[in-house]
Amino acid sequence: MFGNSVVITSALAFATALLLAFMLTPVVKAFAYKIGAVDVPKDNRRMHKTPIPRVGGLAIYLGFLASVLIFGRIDSDMKAILLGSVVIVLFGIVDDVVALKPSTKFIGQIVAALIPIMSNVKVSLLTNPFKSGEYIELGIFSIPITVIWIVGMTNAVNFIDGLDGLACGVSSIASLTVFTIALLVSEPYIAITMAALAGACFGFLPYNLNPAQIFMGDTGSMFLGYMLATLSITGLFKLYAIISFIVPFIILGLPIFDTGFAIVRRILKGQSPLQADRGHVHHRLIDMGFDQKQSVAILYAVSVVLGLAAVIFTTSGEMKIAIFTVAVLFCLFFAINIKSSGKKRHDDGKEGK
Numbered sequence: 001m002f003g004n005s006v007v008i009t010s011a012l013a014f015a016t017a018l019l020l021a022f023m024l025t026p027v028v029k030a031f032a033y034k035i036g037a038v039d040v041p042k043d044n045r046r047m048h049k050t051p052i053p054r055v056g057g058l059a060i061y062l063g064f065l066a067s068v069l070i071f072g073r074i075d076s077d078m079k080a081i082l083l084g085s086v087v088i089v090l091f092g093i094v095d096d097v098v099a100l101k102p103s104t105k106f107i108g109q110i111v112a113a114l115i116p117i118m119s120n121v122k123v124s125l126l127t128n129p130f131k132s133g134e135y136i137e138l139g140i141f142s143i144p145i146t147v148i149w150i151v152g153m154t155n156a157v158n159f160i161d162g163l164d165g166l167a168c169g170v171s172s173i174a175s176l177t178v179f180t181i182a183l184l185v186s187e188p189y190i191a192i193t194m195a196a197l198a199g200a201c202f203g204f205l206p207y208n209l210n211p212a213q214i215f216m217g218d219t220g221s222m223f224l225g226y227m228l229a230t231l232s233i234t235g236l237f238k239l240y241a242i243i244s245f246i247v248p249f250i251i252l253g254l255p256i257f258d259t260g261f262a263i264v265r266r267i268l269k270g271q272s273p274l275q276a277d278r279g280h281v282h283h284r285l286i287d288m289g290f291d292q293k294q295s296v297a298i299l300y301a302v303s304v305v306l307g308l309a310a311v312i313f314t315t316s317g318e319m320k321i322a323i324f325t326v327a328v329l330f331c332l333f334f335a336i337n338i339k340s341s342g343k344k345r346h347d348d349g350k351e352g353k
Contacts, residue, residue, distance in 0.1 A: 006188040010179065013071040013192050014199035021063030021203025028059040029207075029214045037096040039215055052212060055096040057220020060168075060200040061089050064227075067196035073189040080119030081230045087112040088154065088226045092219030106151070109222070113150035116230050122146035123233050150229040156255035157225030158218060164210035166296050170255065170303045171224040172201040177251045177307035178232055184314050190231055197227055210292045228252060250310040253303075 032038065032053035040051045065082070072078065091108035094100060100108075116122075122142045125135040138145060161167035175198035182191035201224070207213045216224075232251065290298065 006183065006191055009071055009188075010192050010195035013067045013196040014202075016070060017063040017067035017196040017199030018203035019063075020066050021059045021200040022206065023203075024059040024062055025056060025204055025207045025214060028056055029053050031055070031058070032096075032214065035097055037093070037217065039217070052215055054215040054217030055093055055219045056204060056208065056214040057092060057216035057218075057223050058089070060204045060216060060220050061085070061223050063203055064196050064200040067199065068193055072193050072196065075189075076119050077116065077121050077234055078189075078193070080116040080121060081227070081234070084112040084115035084230070085223060085226055087115065088222050089219055092217065092222045096217040096219055105218070105222075109151045109154050109226075110147060112154075112226060113147045116150075117143055117146055121230060121234055123149065146233065149233065150226065153229035153252060153255070154222050154225040156252065156258070157228070158221040160255045160258050160299075161216065161221040163292050163296050164212040165205060165208045166299060167221050167224065168201050168205050168208050168216055169296065169300050171228065172198050172205065173300065173303040173307050174228050174251050175201065177310050178228070180307075180311050181251075181314050184311070187234075190234060193231060197224070197231075210296065225255070250306050250313065253306040 032055045035055070037053060037055040038051045039054045068074075068078075068082070074082075087108060091100070091105060091112075095105055123138060123146050124142050125137055157167055157171060160170060175194045179191050179194035179198060182188070182194060204216065204220070208216060228251075
């Protein structure tokens with residue numbers, strides 16, 4: 001399955017997941033109220049002022065799952081990944097209802113990560129950064145490295161889920177980036193699966209943008225992080241980690257940076273790395289004077305640029321130059337708009353005084 005047929009099938013997978021997630025979200029919203037999965041604002045980390053139902057990620061999961069079962073290829077790797085996703089989603093639903101201890105969620109994430117690893121979905125080789133064309137065999141270290149990657153990314157997306165539409169939108173951009181790279185490296189079924197994941201995110205996004213009607217909760221954020229982590233090390237991705245993890249790291253650069261910074265910050269303060277705080281990048285943008293929509297737009301832009309950079313690493317020649325030019329123009333356009341927005345806020349502030 002190559003060429004136009006892959007694009008057509010991916011488009012159908014995207015549209016199916018989008019439609020299903022969009023239709024299921026109101027149903028999941030009603031379900032959230034029934035089981036008590038409601039986020040009540042009780043500290044300054046939360047940006048909303050009124051109770052909002054969560055567990056919306058269930059609509060994303062169901063839309064994605066149905067689309068993959070229809071259009072994807074359910075081989076042994078995909079069976080293991082989907083089984084692990086069931087574990088992640090179940091832990092997410094329980095956490096959205098009763099707020100599990102961080103250690104309990106961590107155990108669940110490790111169990112979910114080990115399931116695909118048992119089916120050989122793991123990073124076996126890394127590109128040698130010092131010698132072109134040579135690879136480093138990880139041997140027994142492939143298992144702990146893969147667990148760290150999957151659990152780390154599961155938490156990374158979870159950590160950035162602090163503003164309306166942020167985690168869902170960033171995951172959509174990451175999914176489309178992996179989709180593009182999968183086409184470039186001739187991995188049609190990964191492309192179709194990523195198209196379904198992006199479609200499910202887009203179907204949920206209208207309900208999740210500011211002002212949000214429903215949150216995806218840990219059900220959605222952990223599921224998205226888990227799927228992005230596992231699918232970025234599957235197939236050809238698994239063999240070489242696409243240049244020593246460089247591309248996966250770039251694709252998911254925003255949540256990785258935010259998570260890494262959060263862990264260091266909390267350790268330096270003598271806190272548990274899993275203890276929530278109000279120091280994430282989206283909180284800092286809010287504190288700088290941007291509102292929720294502007295902060296989310298800025299982080300979307302960062303994710304788009306990182307996605308384009310990741311694609312550049314897998315292309316060459318004229319295509320690489322074209323993508324780089326688009327990225328530069330996008331940055332300039334966005335910087336001008338942000339500057340204009342900042343000036344407007346400053347002028348409005350003067351008028352208010």
